[in-house]
Amino acid sequence: MYAAIVFLPLIAAIVAGLFGRFLGDRGSQIVTCGAVITSALLSIVAFFKVVIGHQPTTVMLFDWIVAGDLQIAWALRIDQLTSVMLIVVNVVSAVVHVYSVGYMAEDPHKPRFMAYLSLFTFAMLMLVTADNFVQMYFGWEGVGLASYLLIGFWYERPSANAAAIKAFVVNRVGDFGFALGIFGVYLAFGSVDFATVFKASPDMAGKTFHFLSWDVDIMNTLCLLLFLGAMGKSAQVPLHTWLPDAMEGPTPVSALIHAATMVTAGVFMVARCSPMFEMAPFALNVVAAVGAFTAFFAATIGLVQNDIKRVIAYSTCSQLGYMFFAAGVSAYPVAIFHLFTHAFFKALLFLGAGSVIHAMHHEQDMRHMGGLWSKIRQTYVLMWIGSLALAGVPFFAGYYSKDAILESAFAANSGVGDFAFAMGLAAAVLTAFYSWRLIFMTFHGHPHDHHHFEAAHESPPVMLIPLYVLAAGAVLAGIVFAGMMTGHHWQEFWGSSIYVAENHKVMATFHDVPLWVKLAPVAAGVLGIAVAYWMYIRDRRVPAGLAARNEPLYRFLLNKWYFDELYDWALVRPAMRLGRLLWKGGDGRVIDGLGPDGVSATVIRVTRRVVLLQTGYVYHYAFAMLIGVAAFVTWYFAVGH
Amino acid sequence: MIADIALALPEIFLAVAAMVLLVFGVYAGEKSTRFVATAAIVALAAAIVLVLGRQAATGFGGMFVVDAFGSFAKILILVGTGLAIAMSLGYLRDQGIERFEFPVLLMLSTIGMMIMVSAGDLIALYLGLELQSLAIYVCAAFKRDSTRSTEAGLKYFVLGALSSGMLLYGASLVYGFAGTTSFAGLAQVLQGGGTPIGVLVGLVFIAAGIAFKCSAAPFHMWTPDVYEGAPTPVTSFMAAAPKVAAIALFMRVFLVPFGGMVEEWRQIIVVIAVLSMVLGAFAAIGQSNIKRLMAYSSIGHVGYALIGLAAANQEGVRGVLIYLAIYLAMNVGTFGVILCMRRATGYSEEISDLAGLARTRPGLAAAMAVFMFSLAGVPPLAGFFGKFYVFMAAVNAGLYVLAVIGVVTSVVGAYYYLRIVKLMYFDAPAEPFAANTDRGVGVVTVAAGLFTLFFFVYPAPIVAGAQIAARALLP
Numbered sequence A: 001m002y003a004a005i006v007f008l009p010l011i012a013a014i015v016a017g018l019f020g021r022f023l024g025d026r027g028s029q030i031v032t033c034g035a036v037i038t039s040a041l042l043s044i045v046a047f048f049k050v051v052i053g054h055q056p057t058t059v060m061l062f063d064w065i066v067a068g069d070l071q072i073a074w075a076l077r078i079d080q081l082t083s084v085m086l087i088v089v090n091v092v093s094a095v096v097h098v099y100s101v102g103y104m105a106e107d108p109h110k111p112r113f114m115a116y117l118s119l120f121t122f123a124m125l126m127l128v129t130a131d132n133f134v135q136m137y138f139g140w141e142g143v144g145l146a147s148y149l150l151i152g153f154w155y156e157r158p159s160a161n162a163a164a165i166k167a168f169v170v171n172r173v174g175d176f177g178f179a180l181g182i183f184g185v186y187l188a189f190g191s192v193d194f195a196t197v198f199k200a201s202p203d204m205a206g207k208t209f210h211f212l213s214w215d216v217d218i219m220n221t222l223c224l225l226l227f228l229g230a231m232g233k234s235a236q237v238p239l240h241t242w243l244p245d246a247m248e249g250p251t252p253v254s255a256l257i258h259a260a261t262m263v264t265a266g267v268f269m270v271a272r273c274s275p276m277f278e279m280a281p282f283a284l285n286v287v288a289a290v291g292a293f294t295a296f297f298a299a300t301i302g303l304v305q306n307d308i309k310r311v312i313a314y315s316t317c318s319q320l321g322y323m324f325f326a327a328g329v330s331a332y333p334v335a336i337f338h339l340f341t342h343a344f345f346k347a348l349l350f351l352g353a354g355s356v357i358h359a360m361h362h363e364q365d366m367r368h369m370g371g372l373w374s375k376i377r378q379t380y381v382l383m384w385i386g387s388l389a390l391a392g393v394p395f396f397a398g399y400y401s402k403d404a405i406l407e408s409a410f411a412a413n414s415g416v417g418d419f420a421f422a423m424g425l426a427a428a429v430l431t432a433f434y435s436w437r438l439i440f441m442t443f444h445g446h447p448h449d450h451h452h453f454e455a456a457h458e459s460p461p462v463m464l465i466p467l468y469v470l471a472a473g474a475v476l477a478g479i480v481f482a483g484m485m486t487g488h489h490w491q492e493f494w495g496s497s498i499y500v501a502e503n504h505k506v507m508a509t510f511h512d513v514p515l516w517v518k519l520a521p522v523a524a525g526v527l528g529i530a531v532a533y534w535m536y537i538r539d540r541r542v543p544a545g546l547a548a549r550n551e552p553l554y555r556f557l558l559n560k561w562y563f564d565e566l567y568d569w570a571l572v573r574p575a576m577r578l579g580r581l582l583w584k585g586g587d588g589r590v591i592d593g594l595g596p597d598g599v600s601a602t603v604i605r606v607t608r609r610v611v612l613l614q615t616g617y618v619y620h621y622a623f624a625m626l627i628g629v630a631a632f633v634t635w636y637f638a639v640g641h
Numbered sequence B: 001m002i003a004d005i006a007l008a009l010p011e012i013f014l015a016v017a018a019m020v021l022l023v024f025g026v027y028a029g030e031k032s033t034r035f036v037a038t039a040a041i042v043a044l045a046a047a048i049v050l051v052l053g054r055q056a057a058t059g060f061g062g063m064f065v066v067d068a069f070g071s072f073a074k075i076l077i078l079v080g081t082g083l084a085i086a087m088s089l090g091y092l093r094d095q096g097i098e099r100f101e102f103p104v105l106l107m108l109s110t111i112g113m114m115i116m117v118s119a120g121d122l123i124a125l126y127l128g129l130e131l132q133s134l135a136i137y138v139c140a141a142f143k144r145d146s147t148r149s150t151e152a153g154l155k156y157f158v159l160g161a162l163s164s165g166m167l168l169y170g171a172s173l174v175y176g177f178a179g180t181t182s183f184a185g186l187a188q189v190l191q192g193g194g195t196p197i198g199v200l201v202g203l204v205f206i207a208a209g210i211a212f213k214c215s216a217a218p219f220h221m222w223t224p225d226v227y228e229g230a231p232t233p234v235t236s237f238m239a240a241a242p243k244v245a246a247i248a249l250f251m252r253v254f255l256v257p258f259g260g261m262v263e264e265w266r267q268i269i270v271v272i273a274v275l276s277m278v279l280g281a282f283a284a285i286g287q288s289n290i291k292r293l294m295a296y297s298s299i300g301h302v303g304y305a306l307i308g309l310a311a312a313n314q315e316g317v318r319g320v321l322i323y324l325a326i327y328l329a330m331n332v333g334t335f336g337v338i339l340c341m342r343r344a345t346g347y348s349e350e351i352s353d354l355a356g357l358a359r360t361r362p363g364l365a366a367a368m369a370v371f372m373f374s375l376a377g378v379p380p381l382a383g384f385f386g387k388f389y390v391f392m393a394a395v396n397a398g399l400y401v402l403a404v405i406g407v408v409t410s411v412v413g414a415y416y417y418l419r420i421v422k423l424m425y426f427d428a429p430a431e432p433f434a435a436n437t438d439r440g441v442g443v444v445t446v447a448a449g450l451f452t453l454f455f456f457v458y459p460a461p462i463v464a465g466a467q468i469a470a471r472a473l474l475p
Helices: A002-052 A080-103 A110-129 A133-151 A158-189 A194-204 A218-233 A242-248 A251-260 A262-272 A281-302 A308-328 A332-359 A377-391 A397-412 A415-443 A450-455 A461-486 A490-494 A506-512 A515-538 A541-549 A551-558 A560-594 A596-613 A618-639 B002-007 B009-028 B030-053 B068-095 B101-118 B122-140 B147-178 B183-189 B197-213 B222-229 B232-238 B241-255 B259-285 B290-311 B314-339 B362-376 B382-396 B400-426 B439-457 B460-473
Strands: A057-067 A070-078 A208-211 A214-217 B057-059 B064-066
Touching (some): A002 A057, A002 A070, A002 A080, A002 A110, A070 A080, A070 A110, A070 A133, A080 A490, A110 A133, A110 A251, A110 A262, A133 A158, A133 A218, A133 A242, A133 A251, A158 A208, A158 A218, A208 A218, A214 A218, A218 A262, A218 A281, A251 A308, A251 A332, A262 A308, A262 A332, A281 A308, A281 A560, A308 A332, A308 A397, A308 A415, A332 A377, A332 A397, A332 A490, A332 A506, A377 A515, A397 A415, A397 A506, A397 A515, A515 A541, A551 A560, A560 A596, A596 B259, A618 B147, A618 B259, B002 B064, B009 B101, B030 B068, B030 B101, B064 B101, B068 B314, B068 B439, B068 B460, B101 B122, B101 B241, B122 B147, B122 B197, B122 B232, B122 B241, B147 B183, B147 B197, B232 B241, B232 B314, B241 B259, B241 B290, B241 B314, B241 B460, B259 B290, B259 B400, B290 B314, B290 B400, B314 B362, B314 B460, B362 B382, B382 B400
Antiparallel strands (some): A208 A214
C-alpha cells in the first residue's frame, strides 16, 4: 500500500508524459487525477494505521548504492511525521489535479501539464518518505526539477523562463549547502541512514571537526548546512527571491508547489532532523532568527504589492517564517501543525485567486479589479474563509496553529524567542492587513476595468468543488487536530518521529502563557482587518496619501527591500563581468588564441615556410641531402658516440 | 650452384620472363602492350607462388638471403607492381604512351627490389638498388615529349646518382673499417661494441642512400617534383612497391649487420622519422596538386614506418611490415581514384577539381573518403591499425616522445586528408569527371577500398604473416 501511495503518481506521470498524445487530453487527466486521488485516499488509510493505530513502519524496496561503507537503500519510512505529510501532499495534490482540469481547459498542452504535476507529486512523496539523506536529496532535487518545469510551463514567455531559471539557480545555492550537509553527515557518522544518524546524534553533541585550522562544532555545522538547503527550498531570507517570481507558473502550480507542499519541504526536513537540531543549539537559534525575520520581512512587502498572486506569495514566505521560528524554539509539532493547516488555507487562497484570475481572463493586477463580489459570489465567500484562516481569526484553522506558534515563541523565554514573538506579532497585524487589502481591492469598490468586469463569470464546478474541499480543511483542520498534534499528549501523536531534548520544555509550557499573549494574535488580526477596512473602504485616499508622504519607505517596500537589485549588483553583474572576461579574454583570446586558432595559424605559417624550401632546383635538393649527411656525421663526432 | 639458383628462382624467373616479353614486344610492335602487360601480371603472380615455395636459406656465398622477412616484403612488392601495371594501361593509352616497355621496365625494377630485400651483402644491396632505380628513372621520364616528365626523370636520376654515390662511399668506409661487406660478417665484427667511428660515418652515408630511396627527410626533396612530373601510373608505382622495398632494406641493413649498434643509429633514425613526419604533415597542407600532396603524404608515412624501425625489436618490425601492407593498399587505392580524375579535356591533378564529387560521382567520392580517412588513421579503417602497431611498438620500446610526435603529426596530417573529404562532400560541385572506362583501375580501386574498409574484420593473415617475418629477421 505504501509503495502504491508513492509510485502511483510516478506511473501516471510516465503514462501521461510519454503517451499523452495517444491518450488525449481527457485520457491524461483521468489517469493522473485517478492515480493521485487513489494515493490521497490511501494516505488517509495510512494516517489511521500509523498515527491512530501506532504502527510506524519502514518498507524496504531494494538496495540502491552499495560501495564499501556507503550503503544506501530505497526504502519508505512511514512514521507519524511522514503520514501527516502524505495527507498534506496527496490531498492538496489531488485537489489541484482536479482543479487544473478546469483551469487549464484552454491550454493546448494539458497532458504535459498533468504529467508534470504528477511527477512533482511523486518527487515530493519520495522526499517525505525517504529513510536516508540521499533518498531525500533525490526527492529534493526531483521537486526542484518539477518546480522548474512547471514555473517555465508557458515557455513561450521570456519572463516565465527567467523565473524558472531563477528558481533553479537560487535553489542550487541552498542545495549545495544541503549536499555539503549530507557529505558532512556521512563523514561524521559513517552513514546517511536516518535511523543510524539520529541514534548516534546525542553522542556527537559538542564534538568538533578539524577543518583547516579551525575546530568547528560538528552538530552545529551540519545543521546549519542542512538548514541552508531548507532556506533555499522554503524561500527564507536571503534565498527567498525566487518564490515571488515563481508566480509566473500557472496558478494551480503556485497552489500546489509554491504554497502547500514543496516550499514546506524545508520545514519538514528540519522536523525530520529534529534529533540532530536538538543537539545544535546555535543552529536552532539561527533557524528561529531567520524564520522570525522572514515572517516580518515578507509581510511588509506583501503590504504594497499589486499582483494578486504576489501578495499571496509573500504571505507564503512569511508563513514559512512562522514555521521555522516555531521549529527554532524546539516546537516542531507546532511547526508541522502550522504547515498542515497552512497547506489547506493557502492552497485555498491560491486556487481562489486562480478562480478570480480565471474570471478576469488572466488579469492579475488588483488595481484593475474591484467590485467582483457580486459576479463571483462563491469565490468571494471562499476567499473570505481562506483569509480568515490566514489572519488567525478564532476557530478557523490558522487561529490554532498561529496562536500556538506565537505562544511557543513567547514560552521559549529566550532572547531569540522574544525576538520571534515580536516579529511574529507584528507580522500578524500585517498579514491581516494585506489579506483584507486583497479582498477589498478585488471584490469591493468600483470595477476599474468595465470590459473585464462585464465578462467576469463564476468558475465551473470542476474548479469550485476542489475549493470547497480545501475550505473544509481551512475551517476544520485546526479545531480537529490542534489537541492531537500540539496538545499535552503530543508525544502520543508523533511517537518517536519528532524528538525534543529533555531540557527544551516549550512543548509543555506554551499552553500556560499569560492571557494577553493568548489574546494578542487575535487582537493583531482584528487590528489589521480594521485598518484595511478604514483605508480601502472608508477612506480610499489614505493609501495614496500615505505612499506619497512616505515615498522612500513605500519605494523600499514596493521594490522588495531592493533584494533583487542587491543581488544583481553584488552577484549577477560581477558574475557576468567575470564570465565576459573569461569568455572574451580567457577563452577567446588565450585559449582560442593559443589553442585552436593559434595552432592553426602556426600550422599555416610553418607550412608556408616548408613549402618555400621546395625550390625546384636540383642543386638545392642535393645541397639539402649533403647538409643532412654532414649534420648527422657532425652529430656523431660531437657526441663521440 | 643449383641450390643457389633454386633459391633465387623467383627473381630468375621474373628476369627471364621480362626479357622474353621484351623480345616479344619488339617483334609484335606497339599493339602488343596490352598482352605484354597481362603477361607481366601473370608472371608477377607466378613469382608470388614461387616466393611462397622458397625455404629459408642463404646462397651465393652469403650474398643472397631467403627468409620469411624477405618473402613477406617480396610478396608486397610483387602485389604492388602487379596492381600498378593493372592500373596503368588506360592512362598510358589516353596519353599516347602505351608502349610495351612499360610493364617490362616495372618488372625489371621489381627484380631489383627483390634483390634488395634479399641482400646479404653490401654489394648485393647496391646491385639491387641500382637495378630498381635505373628502371624507375626511365619510367619517370616515360612521357618523353612532356617537359615535366623528362624533368622529373632527370632530377630523379641526378639526385639518385648522388645518393647512390653516398651509399657506395658509406659501404666502402664500412668495408675499410670492418674488413667485410657481408652482413653476417659485419654483424660478427660489430657485435662487441666499441664501434670504430669510421663504421659509424659509413653507416650515416648508407642511411642517407636508403633514406633517399624511401624519400625520408631530409633526403626527400626529389619526391614532390618527381611525383608531380612523372606520369600518374609511374607515380602510383613509385609510391608503393619501391617504398616497401626501401624500408624493408632499411630494416634488414640496420637490424642485421648493424644490429649491435642500435643505440648509435637509433639517434639518426629518430631524427629522420621526426623530420619526415613533421614535414609530411605540414608541407602537405600547402599543396594544391593532388600528386604533390600524395608525395608529402608518403614522406609522412615513411616517417611513421621508421618509428617501428627505431623501436628495433620484433614488435617494431612486425608493426612496420603491417604498416607497409596497409600503406600499399591505401596508396594504390588513392592513386586509382586519382587516375579516375579525367575529363574530356584530359587528366586533372588539382585538388579543387574534387569539389562536390559526392554529388557527381558518389561511388568514387566514397572510395576516396575511405582512403583519406584511412590515411589519416581514423579507426576502424586499416590505416589506424598500421599506426597503432608501430606506435605501440615505440611505446613498448620506451620511445614515448617519438610516439607522441607521431600522434601529433597525425592530427595535423588529418587536416589535409579530411579537407579533401570536406571538399568532396560539402562544396559546390566542380565540372564532373568523365565516366571511368578502364576496368583495371576500377577493379584495383574497389579491391583496395574493400581491403582498407574491412581489414579490421579479419586482420589475422597479415598480422600473423608479419609476426613470422619479424621473427625471421630478429630471432
